[in-house]
Amino acid sequence: MIVTVGHTKGGVGKTTVALNIAIARALNGRDVWLIDGDRQGTAQTAISIRADRNPGISCATYPDGHVLRSQLQQQVQKFDDVVIDAGGRDSTALRAALTLSDVLVVPFQPRSFDVWSLSQIASLIDEARAVREGLRVYAVLNCADPGEASTDNIEAAEAVKDFPQIDMLLQPLRRRKAYANAAGQGLSVLELKPADRKACDELITLVECIFNTNSTLKGV
Ligand SMILES: Nc1ncnc2c1ncn2[C@@H]1O[C@H](COP(=O)(O)OP(=O)(O)O)[C@@H](O)[C@H]1O
Numbered sequence: 356m357i358v359t360v361g362h363t364k365g366g367v368g369k370t371t372v373a374l375n376i377a378i379a380r381a382l383n384g385r386d387v388w389l390i391d392g393d394r395q396g397t398a399q400t401a402i403s404i405r406a407d408r409n410p411g412i413s414c415a416t417y418p419d420g421h422v423l424r425s426q427l428q429q430q431v432q433k434f435d436d437v438v439i440d441a442g443g444r445d446s447t448a449l450r451a452a453l454t455l456s457d458v459l460v461v462p463f464q465p466r467s468f469d470v471w472s473l474s475q476i477a478s479l480i481d482e483a484r485a486v487r488e489g490l491r492v493y494a495v496l497n498c499a500d501p502g503e504a505s506t507d508n509i510e511a512a513e514a515v516k517d518f519p520q521i522d523m524l525l526q527p528l529r530r531r532k533a534y535a536n537a538a539g540q541g542l543s544v545l546e547l548k549p550a551d552r553k554a555c556d557e558l559i560t561l562v563e564c565i566f567n568t569n570s571t572l573k574g575v
Pocket residue numbers: 364365366367368369370371372397443497498499528529530531532534535536538
């Protein structure tokens with residue numbers, strides 16, 4: 356399956372989410388290719404840091420949309436899953452990725468500015484669906500306030516309702532140091548020690564929703 360993690364906005368957690376999804380799938384025995392579509396190469400750097408660690412994740416950086424598209428077409432058969440971190444602007448990489456993806460995951464944060472920026476991605480989705488029928492699109496609330504009583508998710512779900520192109524996944528990722536600490540070491544929260552169980556549970560549920568699978572992921 357080809358999953359793009361994308362948004363026209365920077366700093367919403369695209370790289371963090373892409374890295375965690377890619378590693379979670381690899382921990383589940385899948386051959387995973389992570390494509391970094393951002394010139395800044397943050398995902399590629401994270402993978403380099405874990406170079407000696409299992410599971411290994413193949414990674415390439417293709418900020419140019421044309422190159423990304425043709426490399427993806429040539430090599431997709433070699434992998435079980437491809438996860439694309441599509442960069443922070445309305446980039447050619449994001450557009451190219453969308454025309455070949457099965458799923459677009461859109462992380463966004465619980466502030467109105469981020470909610471408004473969903474309208475930008477909604478136009479890109481319309482464009483992509485003209486050539487990629489069946490592209491599924493999931494908005495995921497990231498950096499939600501910790502604490503069960505938070506109304507963030509309810510408000511966000513309401514906002515996403517304005518965009519029929521986008522489904523809201525009910526599992527948010529909350530603001531937890533574990534996500535930042537893990538990514539800084541090239542790890543997923545499933546590999547971090549000591550483990551943050553809540554972060555692990557959030558990620559496992561998120562991955563199951565995205566890949567629509569009930570298989571158990573190994574938390575370490
Ligand atoms: N759920 C989270 N909890 C805590 N920190 C997070 C979370 N998601 C992302 N971050 C932090 O927010 C910053 C931006 O995340 P990043 O994944 O680099 O965003 P993007 O790729 O969209 O620019 C990073 O410092 C990252 O560690």
